[in-house]
Amino acid sequence: MHRRLFIFGAPLALAGCGAAEPVWAPDEQVARSVYRHPGPPSLTLYTVRNVGSDSGAHTGLMINASQRVMWDPAGTFKHDTFAERNDVIFGITPQIERIYRSYHARETYYIEIMDLDVSAETAERLLQLVMAYGAVPKAQCTISTTTILKQVPEFAHFRVSFFPEVLAEQFGALDGVRRSEFWEDDSGQNIETGAL
Template identity: 40%
Template sequence: MRFSSVLCRAFVLMAGLVVLGACAQPTPQAGPVEIAQARHVSSAPPSLTLVTSIRNADDSGAHSALIINGPERVVFNPAGSWRHPLAPERGDVHYGFTPGMENWFFNYHARITYRIKAQTLEVPPEVAAQALALAQQVGSVGPARCTLSIAGLLRQLPGFEDFPMTWRPRKAERAFDAYPGVVTRLYVDDSPDDWSDLDLEFND
C-alpha cells in the first residue's frame, strides 16, 4: 500500500510535534463507518501483547500499550502520541492493526533513545473479546495514565485478577512476564528522534 510523499512528510512532521511516550491530547474520533472499513481480523491465535517503551539512557519505562488480537486486531494506546491515517482511532483504541501497521507502530516508537519490549500471551477467545470490549469502554485516557489504565483493564480479565495496579510501565512489564507462556520480542533501532526516517509506506 502506497502513500504520497506529501502525506508522508506531513504526517511525520505532525508526529514530531509530540514527544515519544508522552501523553497526547485527545484527537478527532473516528466514526462507525471508518472503523468498520479499517477492521482487520487476524488468523493468529487470540492473544494480548503488552508493549513497553524503555528509555535507553536509564532503563526506565516511558509508555505502555496493549495489542489485542480478538474478534478484530487493535491496539489500545492510552494517552499515546502515535497516529496513522489508516488506523482510525476511537477513544484510545486504534483499528486496522494489520501486521504492516504493527511494524510501523514499533518503528515509530523504537528510536536511538528508546527500545521496545513486546510480550505476547495467547488467551482464550472469550478473554480476548472481553479485553477488546473493555478497551472500547475506557475512552480517551488522561495524561500519564497509560500503564494504570491497562492494569485496570487486565485485572478485569479471567486469569489476570492479580495483575498489580501500577503507574509504572516496567512494573507492569515484570508482572506480565510472570504469566506462563509469554513470548517476548525486543525491538531496537538507531533511528533519530525526529522521526525523519519514517515513511508511511508499508506492506501487509
C-alpha cells in the first residue's frame, strides 16, 4: 500500500474508501478543533477521479455551517491530531483543506472540486446529518453522501449510486455550482514539507 507521509507526524493512508471503523474523539478535542470559516454557508463536493478513465474513486463533502467540517465517508484521511467522529473530521482550516486535496491527488488521480453556496439552514441541517450518520462501510462513500444530501429539499431529486461520478454529475447540474480541479504529479509516496 502506498502512503503519503507528512512531516508533522504519523503517516496518512492511501486515498479511497476504506473499512468502517467507528471513531469518537473526546468532547474536549472536538471543542478545541472547531473552526468557523468566514465565507458564506456552502458545500464543497470532492470527487477523486482516475486520470486515465475519469471514473470516480472517492467522494468527500466539506460543509461550511456553524463550523467547517469534512465528511470523508469510508475515507482514509486520518491523523492522530485530527478530531474525528465517525467520518466527520472537525477543524477544516484552509491549511487542512489543502492537505486533504494534496493527500488524494497524485499522478494517477486528480480532484474535481465543486463549490455551492447554500442557505445557513441547509448547511446546518447537513452538518447535523453527517454527525449523526455513523461510520461508513467500505465502498459506500457515495451512497452515504447521496443518502444524506437527499434529506434536504435542494437535493431530494438526487439518485443514490455507488459511483462518485454519478453524484458529481448530479451536483454539477445545480445552479450556482463553481468548478475547479486539483492535480499533482507525484507517485503518492512523497513526503510533504508542510506541518499542521
